Amino acid sequence: MKEVKANMAGNVWKITVSEGDKVDEDQDVVILESMKMEIPIASEYEGSVKELKVAEGDFVNEGDPLLVIDE
Amino acid sequence: MIKKVLIANRGEIASRVIRTCKKLGIKTVAVYSEADQHAPYVKIADESYLLGPPRVNESYLKGDKIISIAKAAKVDAIHPGYGFLSEDYEFVRACEAAGLIFIGPSSEIMKQMASKIEARKTMEQAGVPIIPGTKEAVISSDEAIEVAQKIGYPLMLKASAGGGGIGMQIVHSDKELEQAFSSNTKRAEAFFGDGSMFLEKKLTNARHIEVQVLADEHGNVVHLFERECSIQRRNQKVIEEAPSSFISSDVRRSMGESAVKAAKTLGYTSAGTVEFLVDQHGKHYFLEMNTRIQVEHPITEEITGVDIVEEQINIANNLQLAFTQADLRMEGHAIEARIYAEDPKTFFPSPGHITTFDLPEAGYIRHETTVTSNYQVTPFYDPMISKLIVKGANRKEAISRLSDALSKCKIEGIKTNIPMVIDIVNNQEFKNGNTTTAFVDEHYLPMLAKN
Numbered sequence: 001m002k003e004v005k006a007n008m009a010g011n012v013w014k015i016t017v018s019e020g021d022k023v024d025e026d027q028d029v030v031i032l033e034s035m036k037m038e039i040p041i042a043s044e045y046e047g048s049v050k051e052l053k054v055a056e057g058d059f060v061n062e063g064d065p066l067l068v069i070d071e
Numbered sequence: 072m073i074k075k076v077l078i079a080n081r082g083e084i085a086s087r088v089i090r091t092c093k094k095l096g097i098k099t100v101a102v103y104s105e106a107d108q109h110a111p112y113v114k115i116a117d118e119s120y121l122l123g124p125p126r127v128n129e130s131y132l133k134g135d136k137i138i139s140i141a142k143a144a145k146v147d148a149i150h151p152g153y154g155f156l157s158e159d160y161e162f163v164r165a166c167e168a169a170g171l172i173f174i175g176p177s178s179e180i181m182k183q184m185a186s187k188i189e190a191r192k193t194m195e196q197a198g199v200p201i202i203p204g205t206k207e208a209v210i211s212s213d214e215a216i217e218v219a220q221k222i223g224y225p226l227m228l229k230a231s232a233g234g235g236g237i238g239m240q241i242v243h244s245d246k247e248l249e250q251a252f253s254s255n256t257k258r259a260e261a262f263f264g265d266g267s268m269f270l271e272k273k274l275t276n277a278r279h280i281e282v283q284v285l286a287d288e289h290g291n292v293v294h295l296f297e298r299e300c301s302i303q304r305r306n307q308k309v310i311e312e313a314p315s316s317f318i319s320s321d322v323r324r325s326m327g328e329s330a331v332k333a334a335k336t337l338g339y340t341s342a343g344t345v346e347f348l349v350d351q352h353g354k355h356y357f358l359e360m361n362t363r364i365q366v367e368h369p370i371t372e373e374i375t376g377v378d379i380v381e382e383q384i385n386i387a388n389n390l391q392l393a394f395t396q397a398d399l400r401m402e403g404h405a406i407e408a409r410i411y412a413e414d415p416k417t418f419f420p421s422p423g424h425i426t427t428f429d430l431p432e433a434g435y436i437r438h439e440t441t442v443t444s445n446y447q448v449t450p451f452y453d454p455m456i457s458k459l460i461v462k463g464a465n466r467k468e469a470i471s472r473l474s475d476a477l478s479k480c481k482i483e484g485i486k487t488n489i490p491m492v493i494d495i496v497n498n499q500e501f502k503n504g505n506t507t508t509a510f511v512d513e514h515y516l517p518m519l520a521k522n
Contacts, residue, residue, distance in 0.1 A: 009422050009450040011126075035412070035420035035454040037305070 010034030080152030104130035230259035236306025
């Protein structure tokens, strides 16, 4: 199991996957909004989404886990 | 007469407005979010009040809360700065209803200019040249494609309610347009509550040149010449200069006349900016009108000696402009560099803790800053943390002073775009004045790739 983490502080603007979805490496899974800019966060791993750790509208700090990928 | 002003904003512009108020003997009230309690502008205001949590919809966009603070603090007027509520006509109406002077134009004019489609129509009727494009909102991607085939690619797809580069995109083909139409409609709906889109022909090798106007309540309108703001990334300005090195005095006169005509036709009052695109032949086209003070207003102040915030307050006091067009002269050359908390290569935001914030001082340097040393830059607001403005006798001297000043800025703890700005101002094409809106794509990004 691997975690996809926020690479900067910001608001969770959109989550583009649901629990159970298959994701590819480099696929955008979350879009953060920081300093009025949308920052897409890609999964570094291929697998399926085991758990979403955040919801749209949540505030996250750099390094916070966004979701868990089951490889 | 206005004796006490609430500044419904944060950061450098709040400090800037407070400075002029102090000069005029006007008391000031700052409002702030939890993220800004230690901000410099909060300290220099006579009074300050907490608005709420950091997020803008819980703080700086809470118009009702701001108005109730204004009434409790017994202010006469509200200065909106730029961004946030500055172009929200409903907020202006609420101020008027509460018996507060809004330092800016009327809500009616603001409403008219907030819709870019309406603004285009009004300007065309006034005889101000507009970019070829659609007169009404295009309602479907099929209709957009039909229109696009008539106007020809490349095209700019824009949100009628858009701003800050959000909801606009350049498209080169039917396929791109189809995709961009649906995604930009959604984004514009989410950001502005209005998904209406329109199309404009994309002018190639165009420059972004805007004209500052001042209009009083007595029908007097002047312009304070132009600012060239072509150096942009993500459709947001990075370097602005006044005057433009590109336009001739004939073009300058004709653009000034267009801007004054636009303001007069609207019955505009207060400070405003008419933005134009100027093509390679020097022909200018109306882009939009900003009904507020602009981020880059200091360069105009530097070359004309006019304090634009002071004029806004005088106009709000119902005074006549103290000068005519013939009294206004440009002297020297001013350049502003916006310092952003962001990665200079990817332009991604870089919030975090500033450990060192040390800026060079000189008679020809002006700083407008949001932060200090040992200061937390939060992710909640715009990444601009400071503006560095320099003046020279001419463009060459201004560029060399800017380059020198930038190299002496010591900002540590976060990433900033200073390396980018240094690369641009030292670039020969910039020095030659080849500053089109494509500059970053054509000259800066290739330079990065090479290194």
